[in-house]
Amino acid sequence: MPEPRVQFTISFTEPHAHYVDVEMDVTDFDEKMLDISMPVWTPGSYLIREYERHVELVEAFSETDRIACEKISKNTWRIQAPANKTKISYRVYGFEVSVRTNMILADRAFINPAATFMYIKGRIDIDCTVKINLPEKWSHISTGLPRIAQNRHVFYAKNFDILYDSPLELGNQDIWHFHAAGVAHEFAMVGGGNYDKQQLSSDITKIVEEETKIWGENPNTQYVFITHNYQTGGGGLEHLNSTVLGASRNAYQIPSAYKNFLCLVAHEYFHLWNVKRLRPKELGPFDYDKENYTTGLWIMEGFTSYYDNLIIRRCGFFSIPEYLDMLVNDFNQVYNRPGYRIQSAALASYDAWIKHYRPDENSANTSISYYNKGAMLAVALDVHILSETQGTKRLDNVLRSAYQTFYKKENRGFEEKEFQTLAEAVTGTNLSEIFDAAHRTEELDYNKYFNRVGYQLVDLNHNKQELSLGIKIAIQEGRIILKNVERGSGAWDAGLNVDDELIAINGNRLDAAGKELEFILQHGQVDEIIDILVSRDGLIRTIHAPLRRSTKQQWVIQQKPDATPFQKRMGEIWLSAEI
Ligand SMILES: [Zn+2]
Numbered sequence: 001m002p003e004p005r006v007q008f009t010i011s012f013t014e015p016h017a018h019y020v021d022v023e024m025d026v027t028d029f030d031e032k033m034l035d036i037s038m039p040v041w042t043p044g045s046y047l048i049r050e051y052e053r054h055v056e057l058v059e060a061f062s063e064t065d066r067i068a069c070e071k072i073s074k075n076t077w078r079i080q081a082p083a084n085k086t087k088i089s090y091r092v093y094g095f096e097v098s099v100r101t102n103m104i105l106a107d108r109a110f111i112n113p114a115a116t117f118m119y120i121k122g123r124i125d126i127d128c129t130v131k132i133n134l135p136e137k138w139s140h141i142s143t144g145l146p147r148i149a150q151n152r153h154v155f156y157a158k159n160f161d162i163l164y165d166s167p168l169e170l171g172n173q174d175i176w177h178f179h180a181a182g183v184a185h186e187f188a189m190v191g192g193g194n195y196d197k198q199q200l201s202s203d204i205t206k207i208v209e210e211e212t213k214i215w216g217e218n219p220n221t222q223y224v225f226i227t228h229n230y231q232t233g234g235g236g237l238e239h240l241n242s243t244v245l246g247a248s249r250n251a252y253q254i255p256s257a258y259k260n261f262l263c264l265v266a267h268e269y270f271h272l273w274n275v276k277r278l279r280p281k282e283l284g285p286f287d288y289d290k291e292n293y294t295t296g297l298w299i300m301e302g303f304t305s306y307y308d309n310l311i312i313r314r315c316g317f318f319s320i321p322e323y324l325d326m327l328v329n330d331f332n333q334v335y336n337r338p339g340y341r342i343q344s345a346a347l348a349s350y351d352a353w354i355k356h357y358r359p360d361e362n363s364a365n366t367s368i369s370y371y372n373k374g375a376m377l378a379v380a381l382d383v384h385i386l387s388e389t390q391g392t393k394r395l396d397n398v399l400r401s402a403y404q405t406f407y408k409k410e411n412r413g414f415e416e417k418e419f420q421t422l423a424e425a426v427t428g429t430n431l432s433e434i435f436d437a438a439h440r441t442e443e444l445d446y447n448k449y450f451n452r453v454g455y456q457l458v459d460l461n462h463n464k465q466e467l468s469l470g471i472k473i474a475i476q477e478g479r480i481i482l483k484n485v486e487r488g489s490g491a492w493d494a495g496l497n498v499d500d501e502l503i504a505i506n507g508n509r510l511d512a513a514g515k516e517l518e519f520i521l522q523h524g525q526v527d528e529i530i531d532i533l534v535s536r537d538g539l540i541r542t543i544h545a546p547l548r549r550s551t552k553q554q555w556v557i558q559q560k561p562d563a564t565p566f567q568k569r570m571g572e573i574w575l576s577a578e579i
Pocket of ligand 1: 238267268271301304
């Protein structure tokens, strides 16, 4: 029985109106019904995005006639009697700025394949080709998909997982190339900017080489960086042999912003191993119809977040104090969200679909980021392994071995328990305390770990007597509007609500800058009750709220004054710029 063959052709008849026209030619399909579906999400970004809502005019044709095509679910169309050659045509609207949505403009297009190309139900495994009819004035195509020989506008995908993992940038982007770790790299810059190509090539070469050293090999032959520059931009999305990055076009010459961009590069590049190849079993092959739940994002995103800064340190771009400032930010992010007492790193991973990607006014009280918490657990693992093995092994060894075992040898996703077993076997250490902590809300004693490499975590606010109401406010049209109420605070207990307008405190009208509130906090007493006049949906009421000690934490990582020579030596290895 022949395999069905799928050939896509995309054209742009109205790019200025943000449309891409798609033709899907299906041949050698010999079943009675042909169901085709649009993915509802894109791997790496764990939210149901309903890409099918931008699809219109789905029609099917045999070589001679139109044939019946009926919509049977939100993202699936059924062709009742497909011909040996069936052509399906549809249009997709794309006008959303992000690394995971289509953006089609008069002079360029960013195409996310998961938001553009439909798949035959149950046949993610078959290969396909994509032909691109570029508008006349567009000259470049940047993508990780290989070109079919002799035709630079036709591309090949071995299966639909690879197709959906290969974004396309079309237009007149600024392109240059460099080689690093034996891999041909293409850099495609969109939207202008004050970047220095040589500097970027040389700095990113170092990042590529450092990361390749960790993993032991670089599995790609080519890799594409697609960077979208905006007035203010950020964020990225990882792919098998490419990445899409957001950046601020005029920030490349600001040293701190430039280093942040390098961290983003290091982060997304690290993913070509960690998540795209070494992955929990739930993350591939994917179901494009619904959520793919995993507790493992604390390893995938958390470890990657730990390494993105560390790589920049290893390359020598961060000094040790700069690096420690970046690392401690993870602790401050987590400990200044009451949600860390509610949600574990594993649960934060599992609920990414309904929480991390869908924040609301109560999110800080109920959730943490698996990026931050995963990075905290990663540093605990790294320094623990270093110290236990007298500096001969570290988390690098675990990753390299997991990549070799689960991806290279067995070519499958791992169960978290297997990952822990392998980590313990590779390092000869017991890591259960840290792996268990990923599933609990009770905190690890992180100082126990930092002390082993001669460092300590210190909360500079520990003895401060500052008072707080536990609210965050914003000034909107000259009014003070409550944006967030911290769990357990005086405002929480007294029943202040998000969206309340604060009008007066203790009979004094609040000025628009909120200075009166600051004055009361500076001069009040613990447990003093203050009367707050609020407008809630236009009705005035008075709330009696107690002042409490501020729970704001300000952690720093310092050298431990009484560190032993062994601990100091371990610390030097941990933060060495010459691995
Ligand atoms: Zn990531």
